[in-house]
Amino acid sequence: MTIKDASPDQKWLLHVDGSSTAQGSGAGIVITTPQGEDLEFAIKFGFKASNNEEYEALVIGMRMAHETGAKHLLAYSDS
Template sequence: MVSEVGGGVKRIRHLYLPRTTIKAQALADFVSQIAGISLEGTFKIEKWLLHVDGSSTIQSSGAGIVITSPQSEDLELAVKFGSKASNNNAKYEALVISMKMAHEAGARHHIAYSDSQLIVKQVEDTYKAKEENMIQYLQQIAELKISLNYFQLIQIPREENVNANCLSKLASALEDCRTRHITIQYLPRQ
């Protein structure tokens, strides 16, 4: 700030302004410029997407899981359960199995998708679980979430969960539970 003092002499006054907060990315950019290093990708979050579904029939039950890595690579899994489970139990099992598998692959940022309103609302704690087995699943999920940096479970329409749904139905329909490699081909109309 400049002010005039008698006889045309100007005096410069110092004006003090509070410092503004430096954002993390701006600070990282500044440090990388000064140090001459690249920090590209340092703050990138590695999101893993988990699509889950469960299926229960009169004969058996199973889970369908599609895990998508940050590089958009899909792992599709159909899991047949050794014992009969309710449809809700099968859906919870699918979620627990997918969380464990993604964690073992190094994922710490999970975004899971399910078409089950009940499962999603119970995990969100919007609905209270009354049955003991549901409470146990919720405890298992809470324990798994502790080792994650981020977890979100989102309810989606069944039409957006087609692959996991098909895999769960395949798993519950199979007669035996040996490991298989199944090729699915698309045959266009002629």
């Protein structure tokens, strides 16, 4: 997926939040385009719950934002 109307100098936003329970771990990712469109994703991880969920979500979110066309990205996490 590529957002065609985005200028390379416009800022994109990335919000990530990890989650872990006895049933497994995962994360939510929201990428906001410069036009204000939210791209929302949920990820289930294949590893036991640890403190790595948000780090993994950040790395995945950065890759997804890059593939979508983001050049300037502001990332937010509560960890």
